[in-house]
Amino acid sequence: MRFYTIQKLGPKRELTPEGFLLCLDVPVARTGEMIYGEGEVPIEGSMDGLIRITRTPDEVFRAETLASCQGKPITLDHPDEFVTPETSRTLSMGSMQNIRRGTGADEDVILADLLITDAEAIKAVQADGIEEVSLGYEADYEQTEPGRGVQRNIIVNHCALVRYGRCGPRCAIGDKETVMAKPVKPGKKLSFSDRLRRAFMSKDADEAEKLAQEAEDAAEEEEQKRRESEDSGDDDDGDDGKGRDKVGDTATLKLLRSMDKRLKSLDERMCKMEDAEGDGEEEEEAETNDAGDLTSAEASPKVDLDGVKIYTGDARTQFRQRLEIVSPGAKMPTFDAKTTDAAIAAKLCACQRRALGDAMKTDGGLSAVSPFLGGLDPQTAPMAVVNAAFTGAAELLRRRNNDHGSMSLPNQRQMPNSIADINKRSQAYWADRAAR
Numbered sequence: 001m002r003f004y005t006i007q008k009l010g011p012k013r014e015l016t017p018e019g020f021l022l023c024l025d026v027p028v029a030r031t032g033e034m035i036y037g038e039g040e041v042p043i044e045g046s047m048d049g050l051i052r053i054t055r056t057p058d059e060v061f062r063a064e065t066l067a068s069c070q071g072k073p074i075t076l077d078h079p080d081e082f083v084t085p086e087t088s089r090t091l092s093m094g095s096m097q098n099i100r101r102g103t104g105a106d107e108d109v110i111l112a113d114l115l116i117t118d119a120e121a122i123k124a125v126q127a128d129g130i131e132e133v134s135l136g137y138e139a140d141y142e143q144t145e146p147g148r149g150v151q152r153n154i155i156v157n158h159c160a161l162v163r164y165g166r167c168g169p170r171c172a173i174g175d176k177e178t179v180m181a182k183p184v185k186p187g188k189k190l191s192f193s194d195r196l197r198r199a200f201m202s203k204d205a206d207e208a209e210k211l212a213q214e215a216e217d218a219a220e221e222e223e224q225k226r227r228e229s230e231d232s233g234d235d236d237d238g239d240d241g242k243g244r245d246k247v248g249d250t251a252t253l254k255l256l257r258s259m260d261k262r263l264k265s266l267d268e269r270m271c272k273m274e275d276a277e278g279d280g281e282e283e284e285e286a287e288t289n290d291a292g293d294l295t296s297a298e299a300s301p302k303v304d305l306d307g308v309k310i311y312t313g314d315a316r317t318q319f320r321q322r323l324e325i326v327s328p329g330a331k332m333p334t335f336d337a338k339t340t341d342a343a344i345a346a347k348l349c350a351c352q353r354r355a356l357g358d359a360m361k362t363d364g365g366l367s368a369v370s371p372f373l374g375g376l377d378p379q380t381a382p383m384a385v386v387n388a389a390f391t392g393a394a395e396l397l398r399r400r401n402n403d404h405g406s407m408s409l410p411n412q413r414q415m416p417n418s419i420a421d422i423n424k425r426s427q428a429y430w431a432d433r434a435a436r
Contacts, residue, residue, distance in 0.1 A: 003097075003115070010175035020094070021116040021125060023173045027102065027109035028069070028133050028159055030167055031060045034151075039344065042320050042332040046147020053141065055151050060110065061101050068156040069099040069135075074114055075160045076121045078136055080343060082157040093118035096159050114159065114173070124161060125173060132172040134165035138334065319348060322394035325401070326365070327355035349383050352390040359393065368400070369393045 003022050005014035014022045034053045038045035045051050059065065073083050073092035083091050094116040102111045114133075116122050124130040137156045143149045165171055323330050333347040356378035359365030372389035373381060381389070 003113070012174035016115075018117075019122075021122045023114040023116065023125070025111050026114050026133060026173050027106065027167075027171045028096070028112045029055075029060060029110045029135050030170060031055050031057050031108045034166060039319075040335040040339070041149070042141050042334075043143050043149040044146050048147075050147060052148050053151050054149070055154075057108070059150075059152050059154060062154070065154045065156065066099050066101070066110065068137075068154075069096050069110065069112060069159075072096050072156055073158050074116055074121065075136075075158050076118070076124055076130070077162055078134065078160045078339070079158070080346065082136060082138075091158075093121035093161075109171070112159070116161075121161060130161050130163055132162050132165040132167075132169060134160045134162045134167070134171070136160055322390065323351065323355055325394045325397050326369075326390060327358045330355050330358070345383075349386055352386050353378050356386065356389060356393070364400075365393075365397075368396045 003014070004016065005022055006017050007015040009015060012024045012026075014024070016022060032055060034055065036043075036051040036053060038049050038051060041051055041053060043051045043053070072095065073088060074094035074096065075083065075091050076093055079087070079091050081087070094114060096112045097115055098111075098113040100111055101107065102109045116125065135156050136158045137154050139151045139155070140153045141149050141151060320332055323332065330351070333351050335344055335347070339347075356369055356373075360369050360378070369378070369389055372392040373385065376385060378386055378389065
């Protein structure tokens with residue numbers, strides 16, 4: 001497929017007569033292992049809380065998967081819901097074209113040409129450096145063991161322009177410098193920094209763990225040297241008495257400590273961003289002035305910080321099992337790496353609303369759900385009420401299922417109700433025995 005362009009901005013970027021931005025040969029997805037947090041995919045987490053999902057070439061380059069990419073919309077960041085005909089006008093900022101499997105060094109990726117037609121999205125790429133891409137898709141997940149699974153039947157909905165994607169700078173628009181390790185000449189040993197970059201790009205958990213262990217061992221070794229130096233009373237002249245410069249060791253220790261501080265700082269910044277987003281939503285909800293009256297709740301209420309907390313811990317880990325009990329066959333929502341806790345909570349609540357609605361279509365489900373709703377509609381009830389009804393109904397239905405084949409209890413009307421009744425029945429029994 002060829003495009004008509006009038007200006008070449010670089011080897012991979014061109015402009016059409018209208019000013020649309022054409023980005024050529026963009027890797028949009030890759031094979032291999034992806035790392036998720038617990039709750040992001042319907043797979044049981046491992047002891048470290050991480051889930052490693054494998055995408056095989058057979059699944060990534062499946063004919064249906066490649067065809068599902070063709071012509072799909074480009075969005076600026078991931079929308080809260082998939083792009084549909086009703087939302088395409090506001091969310092779509094271009095389209096993916098010329099979908100194919102890469103060759104040579106790119107044989108593990110899907111390549112696409114991105115035609116970006118929206119001015120805001122073009123500015124984001126050209127001026128703001130939003131160059132990484134992340135596909136939004138539906139998929140089936142098969143667990144192979146705790147913390148590990150396989151992704152199958154991938155069907156793509158959109159391609160999002162993001163600052164940081166799950167695939168890292170490997171899946172990004174070309175022509176600008178990216179944070180990638182420099183090519184290493186054959187036979188040359190990779191440096192610690194190069195290994196760190198590659199582990200970060202590929203999200204290789206095993207390699208990252210090895211690097212972390214090396215960093216800890218190096219720090220302990222440097223600390224041990226410092227203690228031995230102090231115990232021996234060496235002068236601080238920059239030489240350890242064996243012709244080696246201690247400045248280099250000190251610099252290494254400082255580098256390791258600096259890396260640790262930067263990682264902690266990044267984690268704190270992410271937490272502050274999530275808190276700020278939650279605070280803003282909480283303030284908006286406070287303006288409704290409903291004084292806590294749940295009977296006049298608005299449809300689809302916003303998610304506040306308390307709502308987010310509802311869907312953490314055991315509530316999130318047991319969500320899948322409870323969903324299968326309340327609405328057998330219902331699909332778990334999927335989440336991208338950039339999905340915030342607030343967005344996850346909103347999607348899980350929406351899934352609960354659908355499950356409760358489906359359950360109430362049957363007599364058994366209606367009798368299990370209704371007592372927990374108190375007359376409220378599950379589609380408009382507050383989040384806390386929906387979650388309580390979902391949890392309560394799941395446990396009630398679980399008990400019903402477990403008791404279904406158990407021995408039935410005696411009819412209560414056949415049991416004696418008082419001591420006098422017991423004595424009366426006993427006297428009648430013995431009188432009958434005596435008459436015989």
